[in-house]
Amino acid sequence: MKIDGKDVEFKEGQTVLEVATDAGIYIPTLCVHKDLPNFGACRLCLVKIEGMRGFPPACTTPAKDDMVVTTEDDELRSIRRNVVELLLSEHPNACIVCDDKKLCEQYRACPMKAGQITGCQLCPNKEICDLREVVEYLGIDKVDFEFEYRDVEVERCDPFFDRDYNLCILCGRCVRVCKDIRGMGVIAFTKRGHETRINTSFGKTHLEIGCRFCGACVDVCPTGALSARGTKWHGKLDSEVQTVCGLCNINCGIVAGVKWGKLVETTPDHDSYTNGQLCVLGRFCISGMVNHPLRIRYPQVRKDDWLIPVDWEEALGAVVEGLKKYEPREMAFIISQDVSNEAAFMMLQLAAKVGVEKIALAPSSGDQKAYDGGNAFGVSGLCQAAGYTPDELMTPEDVARMAGRGKIKAVYTTQDVVNIDDAEFLVIQDVYNSHSLKSAAAVLPVQSFMESEASVTSFDGVTREMKHASEPYARSRPDWEITRDILKAFEGQDYASLGDVRAAADAELAKVAKPDAQGTTSELNWFPKHIRELGDPPSKYRGMDLTVLIDDLRVLKEGRK
Amino acid sequence: MSDFESLRQKARSKYEELRTGQKPVIYLGAASCGKAAGIASIGGKIKEILGELGIESKLVEVGCVGMCCYEPMIYIQKDGKAPICYGNLTTKVVPELIKDFLVDGDPRTDLALGAFDGPQTEGVPRLFDHPMLKPQVRVVLRNCGVIDPTDIDHYLANDGYVALQKVLAMTPEEVIEEVKSAGMRGRGGAGFSTGMKWEFCAKASGSPKYMICNADEGDPGAFMNRSLLEGDPHAVLEGLVIAAYAIGASKGYVYARAEYPLAIKHLNIALGQMREINLIGENILGSDFSLEVIVKEGAGAFVCGEETALMASIMGERGMPRPRPPFPATHGLWGKPTTINNVETLGTVATIIREGKDWFSHFGTEKSKGTKTFSLVGKVQRTGLIEVTLGTTLQEIIYEIGGGILDGKKAKAIQTGGPSGGCIPASQFDLNVDYESLTQAGTIMGSGGLIVMDEETCIVDIAHYFLTFTKEESCGKCTPCRIGTHRMLDILHKIKTGKAEMKDLEKLHEIAWTVKNGSLCGLGQTVPNPIYTTMKYFEDEYHEHVEDRKCRALVCKDLIRYHIDAERCIGCGICAGKCPVDAISGEKKQTHVIEESLCIKCGICFHSCPPKARAVEKIDAEVGQDG
Structure with missing residues (x-):
């Protein structure tokens, strides 16, 4: 043609x-x-x-x-021009056609939480606006119509995202993604003629109507009509990093948006195998989790019943010294299924070196769904490769029970465990302050999956890389590095770099059979299907209940009940 | 087939007995129009009188014969003679009429409109010689108002389902060929060849196939389809079964608006009767052909008359059109080949088959064959549902059938094709009503609404009216239609209120062009027609509004004022009493005056001034200021 x-x-x-x-x-x-x-x-x-x-x-x-x-040609240009002018007659256009646009762009006004968006300078979508692109292409510098602000109330009644239908151009992308890609159909066109709006049935809130808040609608919106509330005011990002989510073992591709060294938003990665789709956790919760004040800031050691911040050397020294006081049979290691392959590998190496045989996986696999645990397949695969059959692995509850009976005295855990207070010597290597800290002898702050490089093996058996996106929180360090230093003190093998650890871990994983992928990734629609089957997404990270960290998530969970 | 023949024989004798029996029969015009005009109270009164007089008489509810201006109507049949039609009845006149006719034998020729065909009564003219009916040719409407639409025997007695019997002995290709060569074109508006439409679908691969009857008539002032469905549902359903046979469909839908409850009721009754005698269902009349038909009620969106929106609605989705291709003939309902025909198209099909293509095609013009029904409304003497051969002039329709303009006023224009059509000025009333001529004049045939306007109609106001309708009925999907109609309406409002400038007219034209060429479906693409035609034929009236701030029809409120003629005012005080803002003052028996700063131009004083005085007048606002 x-x-x-x-x-x-x-x-x-x-x-x-x-x-x-x-x-x-x-x-x-x-x-x-x-x-x-x-x-x-x-x-x-x-x-x-x-x-x-x-x-x-x-x-x-x-x-x-x-x-x-x-x-x-002239006719087509004329139709396009007129159509865009018609759109602009109802979409705040002051900035789009302003003479001083260029000057203003450089000025980059500080975005304020204005009640009304009257121009691009106040619009959360300014940097990625499809409408502006089209206007620029068509060279429209004035709109022949008097601007008519729809003046509908901005909808802020639901968690996670705001809806300002004054900016909506009714392209229907949100409706289509919700119905055709996510299979939900929460929103639709309502009313007729000029009064046509995107809405839920009977104008109920998204929460009432059963929205899963995956945010797919926000991501396809070409204007600022739909915007993620927590992240809409940061302006232009400094950098974007393609990485994967570590909150469940699907390990969706995400793009981490970084500004001032901090993670400010996570959006779906369209180049990833999950085709640019995320769930509520991956889309809206990660930046809030990573920057949360409940993060552990410093290494701490218990002195006179008080946990005192110390430097890393002292903390690790105290850990090694403490562990050395116990017989290997009196020790147990608890490996979180949310840690990376490298971290789990190092824990197993340390266990082998010290002679610890009591290894527990947390959470115990009995009460979890297939995708729970950001690296469930990777961690259990490594345990299997290290010679532990599923029956030989303990659960954190077993460990707590045995500690209660005095059979276990020292515990090294990479996540919060309930009722572990009876252990004499408790080392907690974790991301968040949790209640088990009150009995911990040493506390080792860890970087989250957004801060350190690592790899995870997803449910389909493919190993995926996590990238360093944002600067580490306070004095935190990567899991594998901490364990490596402890192992060194026990005169174990020294791994110089992450690459060495990864190579060794990969070799271990190659020994075990690949997990049976429960959906074929080649099928375009496997993702939404599974997300639907999952019901509520898993909402714990290293034992920490995410609803404690993210208010909107709590609102969502409570709204569901 | 012999079973069916004996059914028909039985039906014939039953109908014959009703028509020629000695017992008097009273037919009530009980379609929606008759009901609205109060046939229920007339019928109640009749029963009461019959009881009082001790007369045994049959009451039969029939559809609408099309003479809306004479509703409520009844026909009385006595001594086996042809029923005599009486119109504009009141509960006062009815007892008199019944007593005079049925007891005293006086047919009250003074009240009679005419008698149906059959043995005539002396002194009563033939109904079909009535000036409103004489120029008409009744093909589609042949049974409307004549038979009981809820009794399949009436339809069978009038050659009903003869065509279907004939069709079942033909091949689908032969049926398509017959309809194609008859020159039948879709009566829904676009005028596409019905035979070709069927052929596309018949040839498309995929099964099952669907046959849909589009009964989502939504034009303001149009009621052709409703009357047909109410008055003769079997005619449409017979056409539907024939069409389904031709395209090879196994499932049929009638998509009717929920606002047509009587039509839906009659359709469902008819379908039940058809099922009983195997006119639908498995192996229709012993053939290999099976078809199930259901009535689907629409929620009353104008856009659901558009075929892709209609299908979305049937599938339970929001009624929004989608771009074509793919066309419904290949990708229709649930992605399967589908044909959608208008009610009137299907209502015509059986006649074509029964009477033959040659009989059909001798009506009409070279390219537009057959007859077409119209709803003639507006400022004419006789409004109603009419059927004429295609090619009849507007002149004949307005002046002969319609009896000319109301109150001896002058005609100004006629709107054809509803809100998607255009206005044709009185100077062009010699125009033939056929697909090509109307398109050339800038309007469309549409489904058949004809709205006559007189000199007291403001042309800008008319454009504003139709655009208000389409603006509200736009589905909101595509930009030009959703926002373009709104912006055009803004400009028309400016013109109506005397705030527009000449450049606004250019802008109006430009948006109209964009909406016409840029819109997704037929609704949007035809929205600007009323604007285009009014601007073309009544350019001076637009200019007057803009440049002189004048509305010659004295309709646009902001351009007129109300004034009391001092010489004619009789000081009755009615206007002052009714004025909602107390803008009128004056002593009893003295001349009254309107305080203009208070007047909101509601027009109540104008309408309440006694006819003998007629002192309140509408005048041009600016002339008034100057004077």
């Missing part, structure tokens, strides 16, 4: 728009999104096709042999 005089090839089933995009020909559009079924609503991609009446939309017209398409 021919587009703008250029001969182009196409595959059966492609639309004119897809063919044009592949051939490097830009056709503006607002309602098209690559993950979504086409809709034909915005009327910007109209083209001319010889032999077809009027102006068919490129996004829904299938490409055919010998088609002759014109994507740009």
Whole structure:
């Protein structure tokens, strides 16, 4: 077929728009999104096709042999211009068409939590606005209509994201992603004519209607109408890092947004195997978790019944000295299923060196779902490789019980464990301040999965890398490094770098059979299907209840009940 | 088939007995229009009188014969003679009429509109010679108002389902060919060849196939489909079964608006009767053909008349159109090949088969064959549901059938095709009503609404009215239709209130162009038609509004004022008493005066001034200021 005089090839089933995009020909559009079924609503991609009446939309017209398409001429420009002007007559446009736009861009005003968004400078979506892109492409510098602010109330009644339908252009992306990709159909077009709005049935809150707050709608919104509440005011990001989520063993691809060295938001990674989809935890909770004041700031050692902040050397010295006082049979290690392959590997190495045979996995696998534990398959796989059959592994409850009977005296744990207070010597290597700290002899602050490089093995048997995205919190260090230093003190093998540890851990994992993937990743729709089956996503990280950390998550859980 | 023939024989004799029996029969025009006009109280009164007089008489409810301006109507049949039609009845006149006719044998020729075909009564003219009916050709409406729509025997006695019997002996290809060569075009508005539409679907691969009857009539002032479904549902259903046979469908839907409860009731009764005698269901009339039909009620969105929106609605989704291709013929209901035909199209199909393509195609013009029903409303003497051959002029429709303009005023324009159509000025009333001529004049045939306007109609106001309707009925999906209609309405409002400038007219034209060319579905693409045609034919009136701030029809409130003619005012004080803002003052028997700063121009004084005085007048606001 021919587009703008250029001969182009196409595959059966492609639309004119897809063919044009592949051939490097830009056709503006607002309602098209690559993950979504086409809709034909915005009327910007109209083209001319010889032999077809009027102006068919490129996004829904299938490409055919010998088609002759014109994507740009005076009439088409005029339609597009008028359509965008019509949109702008109802979408705050002061900044979009302002003469001083360039100057103002450099000025980069501090975004304020304004009640009303009257221009781009106050819009949370400013940096990634599809509408602005189209306006710039069409060179629109004035709008012939008087601006009409819809003046509908901004909806802030639900957790996690705000909805300002004064900015909505009704492209229907949110409706389609909710229904066609996530299989939920929480929102739909309501009312008719000029009063058409996106809404839930009967205008109920998202919470009431059963929304899972996956945030997919927020991610596809081309304007600032839908915005993540916790992260909308940080402005332009300093950097973005592609990594994976460590909250469950699906390990979705996420993009970590970093500003001032801090993690400020997490968005889905479209290049990942999870196709740009996340759940409420991955989308909205990680930055709040990582920056939470309940994080452990310093290494601490108990002196005279008080936990005193000390430097790392002293803390590790106290741990090694303490552990050396006990027989190996009096010791137990508790490995969190949320830690990386490297961390788990090092724990097992240390156990082997010291001669500890009591290894527990936390949480115990009995009361969890398949995807619980950010690295459940990796950690259990490494245990298996180290020679522990599932029956030989203990549970944290076993450890607590045995400590109560005095059979176990020293415990080295990488997550919060209930009722562990009876252990004489308790070493806690954790991310958050938890109640077991009150009986801990030493506390070792750990970096979260957003701060240190590591690898995890997902439920499908594929090992995925976690990247260093934000600066470590206070004095925290990576799990593997801490254990490595302890192992060194026990005169075990010295691993110089993370790479060495990873290579060794990978070799261990290669010994065990790959876990049986419960969904084939090649099927595009496996992800939403599983998320639906999961019901409420797992909400603990290293034993810490996330609803304690994230208020909105608590609201969501309580709302569900 | 012999079973069916004996059924028909039974039906015939039953119908014959009703029509020629010695017992008097009173037919009540009980379609929605008759009900609205009060046929229920008339019927109650009749029963009461019959009881009092001790007369044994049958009461039969029939549909609408189309003479809406004469509702409520009844027809009385006595001594086996043709029923005589009486219109504009009141509960006062009815007892008199019944007594005079049924007891004293006086057919009250003074009240009679005419008698149906059959043995005539002396002194009563034939109903079909009535000036409103004489120019009409009744093909689709042949049974409307004549038979009892809830009794399948009435339909069977009038050649009902003869066409279906004929069709079942033909191949689907032969049926399609017959309809195609008859020149039948879709009566829903676009005028696409019905035979070709069926052919596309018949040839499409996929099963099951679906046949849909579009009964989502939504144009303001249009009621052709409703009357047909209420008055003769079997005619439409017979067409539906024939069409389903032709395309190979196994399931049929009638998508009717929930606002048509009587039509839905009659459809469901008819379907029940059909099921009983195997006109739908498994192996229809012993053939290999099976079809199930259900009535699906729509919630009253105008856009659901658009075929893709209609299908979405049937599938339980929001009624929003989607772009075509793919067309319903290949990807319709649940992705399967589907044909959607208008009520009137299907109502015509059986006649084409029964009477033959040649009989059908001798009606109409070269490219527009057959007859078409219209709802004639507005400022004409006789409003109602009419059927004429295609190619009839507007002149004939308005002046002969409609009897001319009300109150001897001058005609100004006629709107065809409802809100998607356009206004044709009085100077072009010699225009033939057929698909091509109307398109050329900038409007459309549409489903058949005809709204006549007189000189007291403001053309800007009319454009504003139709646009208000389409703005509210836009589904909201595509940008040009959703926002464009709103912005156009803004400009029309500016024009109506005397705040517009000439450049606004240009802008109006430009948005209209964008909406027409940029919109997704037929609704949006035709929204600007009323604006285009009114701007084209009544450009001077737009200019007057903008440049002179004048509304010549004295309709646009902001451009007029109310004034009391001192010489004619009789000082009755009615206007002052009714004025909601106390803007009128004056002593009893003295001339009254309107205080303009208080007046809100509601017009109550104008309408309440006694006819003998007519002292309150509407005048041009600016002339008033100057004077």
